[in-house]
Amino acid sequence: MLEHLKDQPADKILSLAAAYKADPREQKIDLGVGVYKNAKGVTPVMRAVKEAEARILAEQQTKAYTGLAGDPAFADAMVDLVLGGTVERDRIAALATPGGTGACRQGFELARLAKPDVRVWHSAPTWPNHLSILKFMGVEAKPYRYFDEETALVDFEGMMEYLQGVAQGDVVLLHGCCHNPTGANLTSEQIDRVTALLTEKGAMPMIDIAYQGFGDGLEADAAATRAIASRVPECLIAASCSKNFGIYRERTGLLMAISAEAGQTKTTQDNMNFLNRQTYSFPPDHGARVVATILNDPELRADWEAELEEVRTGMLALREQLAAELARLTNTDRYAFIARHRGMFSRLGVSPEMVERLREDHAIYMVGDSRMNIAGLNAETVPVLARAIVEAEKAG
Structure with missing residues (x-):
């Protein structure tokens, strides 16, 4: 019976992640998979989560x-x-x-x-x-x-x-x-x-x-x-x-x-x-x-909210930095929307061909519709991305 199964289309985002991992270039940037990462490229375990897990481990009496x-x-x-x-x-x-x-x-x-x-x-x-x-x-x-x-x-x-x-x-x-x-x-x-x-x-x-x-x-x-x-x-x-x-x-x-x-x-x-x-x-x-x-728990909740606020404001700072850098390089405000958008994602609004140029020429990975994960950036890689966007525009 199983021989009647058909191959399923590959998940585009997971395929993109695999391509990024296989890319041997050292200066590569992953803006594809929608997972939060800190400036070191790590998805950290939050402090309150660690403490809550420790309490559960110590107090839990059943796994029913x-x-x-x-x-x-x-x-x-x-x-x-x-x-x-x-x-x-x-x-x-x-x-x-x-x-x-x-x-x-x-x-x-x-x-x-x-x-x-x-x-x-x-x-x-x-x-x-x-x-x-x-x-x-x-x-x-x-x-x-x-x-x-x-x-x-x-x-x-x-x-x-x-x-x-x-x-x-x-x-x-x-x-x-x-x-x-x-x-x-x-x-x-x-x-x-x-x-x-x-x-x-x-x-x-x-x-x-x-x-x-x-x-x-x-x-x-x-x-x-x-x-x-x-x-x-x-x-x-x-x-x-x-x-x-x-x-x-x-x-x-x-x-x-x-x-x-x-x-x-x-x-x-x-x-x-x-x-x-x-x-x-x-x-x-x-x-x-x-x-x-x-x-x-009031104490754990306060710590969680504080760390979550650090995450939020960190992403907003990256948005503002990228919008400002693109404004400086292009001398226009056409990328100002990046600072107005909220959350992990923005769509650049560029063509799939330009997305491909960013990947091939600059080792920058984003989804084909130009969705990028802001949390994949840090203060050092924002200027790299901005320059790459401008160069890819000129090449197109």
């Missing part, structure tokens, strides 16, 4: 299963972190998942369980795994205009025009902050208009918030999610702990489903538990327990 929905302390802590009390807790069902990817998958599954012919609208572009999962599930995916390649900012009027086609019962996928792959975010006024439109259309927003704390701070990064979730009758939220807690390999995420009325929450929760049971039974617990330990 958690419930199907995971540890309630983790769910409560994450609901508070993301929503901050803006939605009544008795309207929120929550499900621990293997990472934010698992939360997205279970969110799509829940929507399909509720409406087998559900359509999911997504920004163009969006995180490639969104589209890959929807395609594999056989769920219809509808793009809406989002990014203006000329200005490298949100094409909001184009977005609103596309969303006029949304129908009742559709799901509209939004990024909570630090849009991946563009780094371009909606303003609070634009969020208000999108929320009003979705409410009018009877569509349900699904928010993927994977980078809370990486943009403008924990509270500011949650503002869009809170504004939407508090104003619509129903909402799905997929939250990831991989980035802001630095626990990528622990696969820690949470799916939240907000029902219109508290009386619906139990049925929603039962269906979410059912999905976990059918997929992998009980969710992983270690990362979730680490997160709950940190968020429920």
Whole structure:
């Protein structure tokens, strides 16, 4: 039977990482894989994570299963972190998942369980795994205009025009902050208009918030999610702990489903538990327990927030440095958007051919659509990248 299997297309980002690793050039820069790295090129274990793990190791008495929905302390802590009390807790069902990817998958599954012919609208572009999962599930995916390649900012009027086609019962996928792959975010006024439109259309927003704390701070990064979730009758939220807690390999995420009325929450929760049971039974617990330990301990939480702020401001400094260096070299402000974008990613808005020249001539690796991971830079490599961009432009 297995001989009937077909080769699957290679993952472009993972293939890029393999090519970078095989490149023998010493002065090479990896801006491809979306993982945070410090100035030394290391993804560090955060101080609060180390301390929480030490406490868990010393105190934990069992490795028995958690419930199907995971540890309630983790769910409560994450609901508070993301929503901050803006939605009544008795309207929120929550499900621990293997990472934010698992939360997205279970969110799509829940929507399909509720409406087998559900359509999911997504920004163009969006995180490639969104589209890959929807395609594999056989769920219809509808793009809406989002990014203006000329200005490298949100094409909001184009977005609103596309969303006029949304129908009742559709799901509209939004990024909570630090849009991946563009780094371009909606303003609070634009969020208000999108929320009003979705409410009018009877569509349900699904928010993927994977980078809370990486943009403008924990509270500011949650503002869009809170504004939407508090104003619509129903909402799905997929939250990831991989980035802001630095626990990528622990696969820690949470799916939240907000029902219109508290009386619906139990049925929603039962269906979410059912999905976990059918997929992998009980969710992983270690990362979730680490997160709950940190968020429920004032001292650990304060240290985590301080280190996360260092990460955030460090990336902002790199953005400002790169924008300033490109302005100096080009004598224009056409790359000023880099400083305005937020999170780990920005799209340069250059051609795939120029991306290839950067790789071949300068050993600079970024995704073919010109998405670059700002966290792959440091103060020494920013001028190198800026010069390479200018030289590649001239060569083109």
